[in-house]
Amino acid sequence: xxxxxxxxxxxxxxxxxxxxxxxxxxxxxxxxxxxxxxxxxxxxxxxxxxxxxxxxxxxxxxxxxxxxxxxxxxxxxxxxxxxxxxxxxxxxxxxxxxxxxxxxxxxxxxxxxxxxxxxxxxxxxxxxxxxxxxxxxxxxxxxxxxxxxxxxxxxxxxxxxxxxxxxxxxxxxxxxxxxxxxxxxxxxxxxxxxxxxxxxxxxxxxxxxxxxxxxxxxxxxx
Numbered sequence: 100x101x102x103x104x105x106x107x108x109x110x111x112x113x114x115x116x117x118x119x120x121x122x123x124x125x126x127x128x129x130x131x132x133x134x135x136x137x138x139x140x141x142x143x144x145x146x147x148x149x150x151x152x153x154x155x156x157x158x159x160x161x162x163x164x165x166x167x168x169x170x171x172x173x174x175x176x177x178x179x180x181x182x183x184x185x186x187x188x189x190x191x192x193x194x195x196x197x198x199x200x201x202x203x204x205x206x207x208x209x210x211x212x213x214x215x216x217x218x219x220x221x222x223x224x225x226x227x228x229x230x231x232x233x234x235x236x237x238x239x240x241x242x243x244x245x246x247x248x249x250x251x252x253x254x255x256x257x258x259x260x261x262x263x264x265x266x267x268x269x270x271x272x273x274x275x276x277x278x279x280x281x282x283x284x285x286x287x288x289x290x291x292x293x294x295x296x297x298x299x300x301x302x303x304x305x306x307x308x309x310x311x312x313x314x315x316x317x318x319x320x321x
Contacts, residue, residue, distance in 0.1 A: 132160035
C-alpha cells in the first residue's frame with residue numbers, strides 16, 4: 100500500500116518526466132490520497148496537462164488543482180485579438196460545430212456558451228481553446244442538445260464498460276433515468292473513474308452523467 104509520501108514522490112516523478120512542464124514551478128502535496136497542485140505556469144495548456152498526468156497515477160483518489168497561469172509578456176494579447184484566435188481555432192476543427200458556440204473573453208479568461216449535439220464536441224471545444232496561447236482560464240458552459248431521440252439503453256452502457264480493458268464491470272453499477280446516467284461503485288484509480296464517465300457520455304441521448312464512483316484506498320497515511 101502506498102503512503103502519502105510515496106504517492107507524492109510518484110507524482111513529482113511523473114511531472115518531471117513530462118518535457119513540456121517545469122516541475123520546480125509546480126508544488127505537490129498529498130493528504131489521504133488527495134493530491135493538491137499549486138504554483139505558476141506560463142500557459143494554460145501546461146496547467147491542464149499537469150492535472151491530466153496526475154489523474155492517471157495509481158493511488159490518486161482526487162486532484163485539487165490550484166495552479167495559476169502567469170503569461171510571459173510576449174504572450175499577452177488583447178481580449179479582442181484572443182477572441183479572434185479562439186474563433187479561428189474552433190473553426191479549424193471540423194468536429195466542432197463552431198456556429199453553435201459563443202466565445203466571450205474577459206482579461207484572458209474564456210467562457211464558452213451554447214449547445215452542441217455530443218459531449219465529445221463539448222470536450223473538443225475546450226481542448227482547442229486550451230491550446231491557444233494567451234488563455235488564462237476556461238469556463239465551459241456548453242450544454243448538450245442530442246439529436247438522438249432514442250431512449251438510453253442501460254445494457255449498452257454496461258456492455259461498453261465491460262469491454263474496456265481497465266474496468267471491472269462487476270464493480271460499476273449503472274442506473275438510467277430519462278436522459279441521465281448515474282454511476283456508483285468502487286474503482287481502483289481515478290483514471291478508471293474518468294474512463295467510466297467518458298464511456299457513459301458516449302451513449303446516444305445522454306444529457307448528464309452523475310459520477311458517484313469512489314476510488315479504492317490503496318495506501319496508508321503517515
